Amino acid sequence: xxxxxDVIIIGGGxxxxxAGLYASRSRLxxxxxxxxxxxxxxxxxxxxxxxxxxIENASGxxxxxxxxxxxxxxxxEIKLDEIxxxxxxxxxxxxxxxxxxxxxxxxxxxxxxxxxKIGCPGEAEFTxxxxxYCATCDAAFFEDMEVFVVGGGDTAVEEGMYLTKFAxxxxxxxxxxxxxxxxxxxxxxxxxxKMHFMWDSVVKEIKGDGIVESMVVENVKTGELTEIVAxxxxxxxxxxVFIGFLPNTQLFEGIIDMENGYIVTDQDMKTNIPGVFAAxxxxxxxxxxxxxxxxxxxxxxxxxxxxxxxxxxx
Amino acid sequence: xxxxxxxxxxxxxxxxxxxxxxxxxxPTCEPCKALMPHIHELAEKYGDKVKFASLDITKARRLxxxxxxxxxxxxxxxxxxxxxxxxxxxxxTAEAVEEMVKKYI
Numbered sequence: 214x215x216x217x218x219d220v221i222i223i224g225g226g227x228x229x230x231x232a233g234l235y236a237s238r239s240r241l242x243x244x245x246x247x248x249x250x251x252x253x254x255x256x257x258x259x260x261x262x263x264x265x266x267x268i269e270n271a272s273g274x275x276x277x278x279x280x281x282x283x284x285x286x287x288x289x290e291i292k293l294d295e296i297x298x299x300x301x302x303x304x305x306x307x308x309x310x311x312x313x314x315x316x317x318x319x320x321x322x323x324x325x326x327x328x329x330k331i332g333c334p335g336e337a338e339f340t341x342x343x344x345x346y347c348a349t350c351d352a353a354f355f356e357d358m359e360v361f362v363v364g365g366g367d368t369a370v371e372e373g374m375y376l377t378k379f380a381x382x383x384x385x386x387x388x389x390x391x392x393x394x395x396x397x398x399x400x401x402x403x404x405x406x407k408m409h410f411m412w413d414s415v416v417k418e419i420k421g422d423g424i425v426e427s428m429v430v431e432n433v434k435t436g437e438l439t440e441i442v443a444x445x446x447x448x449x450x451x452x453x454v455f456i457g458f459l460p461n462t463q464l465f466e467g468i469i470d471m472e473n474g475y476i477v478t479d480q481d482m483k484t485n486i487p488g489v490f491a492a493x494x495x496x497x498x499x500x501x502x503x504x505x506x507x508x509x510x511x512x513x514x515x516x517x518x519x520x521x522x523x524x525x526x527x
Numbered sequence: 528x529x530x531x532x533x534x535x536x537x538x539x540x541x542x543x544x545x546x547x548x549x550x551x552x553x554p555t556c557e558p559c560k561a562l563m564p565h566i567h568e569l570a571e572k573y574g575d576k577v578k579f580a581s582l583d584i585t586k587a588r589r590l591x592x593x594x595x596x597x598x599x600x601x602x603x604x605x606x607x608x609x610x611x612x613x614x615x616x617x618x619x620t621a622e623a624v625e626e627m628v629k630k631y632i
Contacts, residue, residue, distance in 0.1 A: 256558075341615025342596075343597045347558070353588065
């Protein structure tokens with residue numbers, strides 16, 4: 214039974230790393246599987262100001278680096294592999310990845326979510342050519358240029374503020390007539406003279422020749438269409454999209470109970486399958502933040518330990 | 528891997544014969560930094576058949592934009608100085624890059 218893990222955690226973001234820390238600290242044989250890069254969405258964030266105890270100027274990457282070190286210190290094993298198929302039917306759960314097969318007594322799903330797309334013509338074609346979902350990755354291209362940020366939540370406004378450090382003008386395009394972002398963030402945004410706002414507006418089409426050159430925006434109240442064309446000298450502008458997230462749950466469709474694509478759990482992070490837990494942004498819940506993700510991860514790990522004690526004899 | 532800049536880009540990429548892979552990256556782009564070691568591995572593995580190069584866009588922003596790169600990471604394959612294939616942002620995974628490289632060897 215030596216090749217069978219007590220817990221396998223799918224996903225190396227804050228939820229998965231917290232689960233890994235708690236599980237390995239409880240002396241469970243723990244494996245964290247991450248498909249691409251450790252950290253999840255938080256690594257694209259320049260500033261993590263709302264995680265309790267995070268030091269001044271803590272960035273997403275620096276916080277994740279410490280979380281990884283901490284989990285490894287307690288003995289959690291980390292592997293980079295993408296899981297393609299899961300079999301949760303037996304008492305021992307089987308996960309098939311592109312590099313190998315993994316077995317465990319319990320599984321914690323912490324696959325997170327990814328940015329939601331606008332879904333308009335031109336968006337896919339111009340991704341990486343002016344359309345971006347990562348301000349820290351792409352802000353440098355737009356130094357002294359114009360950028361537009363689509364969305365009105367915390368992320369949209371905060372990333373818009375970050376972009377003002379590079380761009381000469383940042384315009385938030387929001388479908389409603391007021392922001393959804395926290396009041397403290399809004400106040401800062403309204404006080405920043407580089408920030409501008411287009412209310413009641415949605416992007417209908419993105420156009421250009423190899424890079425973004427113009428876009429069509431619709432006023433949802435009047436139906437009026439406006440074409441925004443790049444400044445002649447700049448030749449282009451940026452469109453940064455922050456309109457929420459889509460959970461990474463395709464792998465579990467028809468296997469685990471979901472609600473709008475998010476995995477349903479009870480308050481102990483238990484899914485409808487015994488021994489399978491979910492934690493973090495992938496779970497149906499009201500607040501998706503690092504602080505709630507790590508809380509979920511800790512609970513899931515402790516519940517996995519309890520499940521193993523009750524269901525497996527040593 | 529060759530480090531590209533404004534001075535050598537034309538010579539090393541646009542005037543080069545055969546396949547050249549350019550890894551466009553930036554120091555604040557975490558996905559780029561996560562991908563970089565994999566590109567180095569591929570350079571070890573296929574470096575005799577494909578030229579591997581990287582460009583820090585913060586040092587050559589206009590040049591990158593001229594190549595129609597406005598987002599990172601961007602992995603572009605050039606052949607005889609012409610762009611033939613590109614993997615942008617979330618498409619640019621280690622696996623996808625290797626698949627692309629194999630097509631041009």
